[in-house]
Amino acid sequence: xxxxxxxxxxxxxxxxxxxxxxxxxxxxxxxxxxxxxxxxxxxxxxxxxxxxxxxxxxxxxxxxxxxxxxxxxxxxxxxxxxxxxxxxxxxxxxxxxxxxxxxxxxxxxxxxxxxxxxxxxxxxxxxxxxxxxxxxxxxxxxxxxxxxxxxxxxxxxxxxxxxxxxxxxxxxxxxxxxxxxxxxxxxxxxxxxxxxxxxxxxxxxxxxxxxxxxxxxxxxxxxxxxxxxxxxxxxxxxxxxxxxxxxxxxxxxxxxxxxxxxxxxxxxxxxxxxxxxxxxxxxxxxxxxxxxxxxxxxxxxxxxxxxxxxxxxxxxxxxxxxxxxxxxxxxxxxxxxxxxxxxxxxxxxxxxxxxxxxxxxxxxxxxxxxxxxxxxxxxxxxxxxxxxxxxxxxxxxxxxxxxxxxxxxxxxxxxxxxxxxxxxxxxxx
Ligand SMILES: Cc1cc2nc3c(=O)[nH]c(=O)nc-3n(C[C@H](O)[C@H](O)[C@H](O)COP(=O)(O)OP(=O)(O)OC[C@H]3O[C@@H](n4cnc5c(N)ncnc54)[C@H](O)[C@@H]3O)c2cc1C
Numbered sequence: 001x002x003x004x005x006x007x008x009x010x011x012x013x014x015x016x017x018x019x020x021x022x023x024x025x026x027x028x029x030x031x032x033x034x035x036x037x038x039x040x041x042x043x044x045x046x047x048x049x050x051x052x053x054x055x056x057x058x059x060x061x062x063x064x065x066x067x068x069x070x071x072x073x074x075x076x077x078x079x080x081x082x083x084x085x086x087x088x089x090x091x092x093x094x095x096x097x098x099x100x101x102x103x104x105x106x107x108x109x110x111x112x113x114x115x116x117x118x119x120x121x122x123x124x125x126x127x128x129x130x131x132x133x134x135x136x137x138x139x140x141x142x143x144x145x146x147x148x149x150x151x152x153x154x155x156x157x158x159x160x161x162x163x164x165x166x167x168x169x170x171x172x173x174x175x176x177x178x179x180x181x182x183x184x185x186x187x188x189x190x191x192x193x194x195x196x197x198x199x200x201x202x203x204x205x206x207x208x209x210x211x212x213x214x215x216x217x218x219x220x221x222x223x224x225x226x227x228x229x230x231x232x233x234x235x236x237x238x239x240x241x242x243x244x245x246x247x248x249x250x251x252x253x254x255x256x257x258x259x260x261x262x263x264x265x266x267x268x269x270x271x272x273x274x275x276x277x278x279x280x281x282x283x284x285x286x287x288x289x290x291x292x293x294x295x296x297x298x299x300x301x302x303x304x305x306x307x308x309x310x311x312x313x314x315x316x317x318x319x320x321x322x323x324x325x326x327x328x329x330x331x332x333x334x335x336x337x338x339x340x341x342x343x344x345x346x347x348x349x350x351x352x353x354x355x356x357x358x359x360x361x362x363x364x365x366x367x368x369x370x371x372x373x374x375x376x377x378x379x380x381x382x383x384x385x386x387x388x389x390x391x392x393x394x395x396x397x398x399x400x401x402x403x404x405x406x407x408x409x410x411x412x413x414x415x416x417x418x419x420x421x422x423x424x425x426x427x428x429x
Contacts, residue, residue: 003060006068006338007261007293008186013119016060017190019203023228028054028202030384031221031230033209033244035059036066037185037370038362039236040192041377042384047199049385054230055196056207056223062189064240068340069370070259070299071185072279072291073106074127075152075177078348078366079283080139083146089347090394097394098349103152105375106179112374113183118191120183121294127180128280130162130171133427136283137172144175153178166280166290167273168325174280182279182291185370192374209244214356232384235361236377238369239341248353248361250402252343253409256304257367258314261336262322264296265329273298273326285420285429286317288325297335298322304339305417311337317417342367346403350376352393353400360390361400 003009009016030046032039035057043055057063077086083103087095106124113122129144131137147154154177157165162174193203204223211222218229235241241249265273270292279291287302300318304310315334322332345351345364350372353361362380365373376395383390391397403409423429 003063003067003186005336006186007297007336008067008071008184011294012184012187012190013121014187014190014194017193019061019205021204021206022226023054023204024202025052026228027218028052028228028230029232031056031228031233032236033221033234034064034236034238034240035061035189035193035203035205036064036236036238036373037189037192038238038365038373038377039234040189040196041374042234042236042381043201044192044196044199045378045381046385047196047201049381051385052200054202054204054228056204056209056221058206058208060205061193061203062186065238065340065342065369066189066373067186068259068338069185070289070291070301071183071370072127072281072289073109073181073183073371074281074368075103075106075179075371076129076143076147076368077102078368080143081348082143083150086349089349090396094394099150101375101379101394102372103147103150105371106181109371109374110181113188113191116191116195118188118195120185120187120191122181122183123277124179124181125277125279126176126178128157128162128166128174128176128278130166130168130174130280130282132171132282132284132288132424133429134172135427136429140175140283147177165276165278167275169327170325171282176278180279183370184294212244212359214359219359231358233359234380235355235359238363238365239343241343241363245355245361245400247400248355248363250406251351251353251400252345252364253403253406253413254341255344255413256339256341257301258304258337258339259299259301260315260318260334261293261297261299262332263335265298269329270296272328283429284424286417286424288321290325298332303413303417303420306414342369347396349395351396352380352390354390354398355400
């Protein structure tokens with residue numbers, strides 16, 4: 001899992017720091033497995049509030065999905081999931097709380113970046129969910145109406161207004177929310193780690209946790225030839241979950257995604273493509289999304305498909321998708337390509353698994369983890385510190401539940417992309 005070829009690694013203004021490879025103590029209040037946005041956010045909040053905390057990461061901080069994602073900060077659930085769907089699934093109280101966390105999460109996140117002066121090229125120019133087809137227009141209008149009723153500062157854009165904001169001529173309309181934006185996600189991880197260490201967090205890198213064993217009063221955590229004990233443990237391995245807890249691994253389908261960035265656009269092109277530097281994500285099954293990097297490149301990507309040369313497939317898809325979205329660009333040249341795993345849950349929403357007494361996991365952030373993994377992580381830490389019942393957290397909480405047909409879906413996922421593209425072309429999405 002090295003970060004070679006990831007633009008965020010080449011452009012991070014937060015330096016890469018080498019952390020300890022051994023723990024400083026033998027006992028902690030809390031041990032966190034996984035150094036992505038979720039684990040780091042739990043670590044930051046719990047250290048800030050006085051717990052003794054250790055975070056164990058199998059590689060370097062941020063080398064899972066958190067350092068490889070698109071860095072698009074989205075004040076919405078995945079796809080066309082509506083606040084009313086969430087209330088139906090979780091009940092009104094939890095549903096409203098989760099909507100609050102998703103809708104209000106970006107504000108907290110950007111404020112925190114400011115508070116700790118994290119150098120992650122944060123830009124809060126808003127996020128648009130545009131309609132690529134008549135069917136998607138009806139679906140996203142429902143999403144927009146729900147958020148409006150919920151009191152979010154959202155605005156419907158007609159076709160011209162959508163074009164004026166994002167410069168892609170084929171969208172039929174869309175809605176936008178000012179609180180969305182973009183970050184360099186790897187730099188954000190490094191900055192969160194720096195902030196948490198300033199509050200006393202111990203980080204151990206290259207610590208591949210292999211055993212979590214329950215004792216009478218604490219839990220023993222083992223990696224390589226080392227071990228510590230902790231009162232409570234959180235597994236924050238999301239799409240990178242391995243056999244540490246086979247039951248946890250079965251709750252999600254690991255989805256392999258690729259991202260690409262073009263060469264920097266010219267000044268004239270930048271006046272036409274995303275002229276307001278907004279970012280956007282449509283609900284095509286084959287993914288229509290875009291943002292700028294600070295050095296003027298634009299993003300594309302999708303699901304890795306395992307037919308022939310996977311990298312060449314991805315690059316070709318990105319070129320086609322960008323030509324389709326922004327015909328004014330001609331044929332863009334791709335400079336960067338990389339891959340990562342996100343964790344798809346059966347509901348597309350995150351949940352908390354209770355693995356054993358005082359051992360929990362937060363997972364299933366699906367394709368929308370940048371903001372919610374941090375905000376849910378922070379809230380989880382508040383619950384731990386205040387000794388509040390975890391069952392009251394605003395997500396499903398319980399024993400790990402297997403994703404139906406997980407193995408089949410994991411295999412089929414590698415071949416689904418051409419089918420998704422065809423469904424989009426036929427206007428079925
Ligand atoms: C290519 C891609 C693009 C995406 N784009 C976006 C986007 O633009 N916007 C958005 O909102 N979301 C996006 N997502 C989703 C988002 O990145 C994730 O939901 C989020 O980063 C999850 O964070 P996490 O901390 O839960 O998991 P991760 O960041 O994956 O962290 C898990 C960590 O656990 C570690 N680990 C695993 N097993 C062990 C072990 N046994 N011992 C120690 N450590 C272990 C891994 O090394 C890893 O660092 C994208 C995902 C991908 C893959």
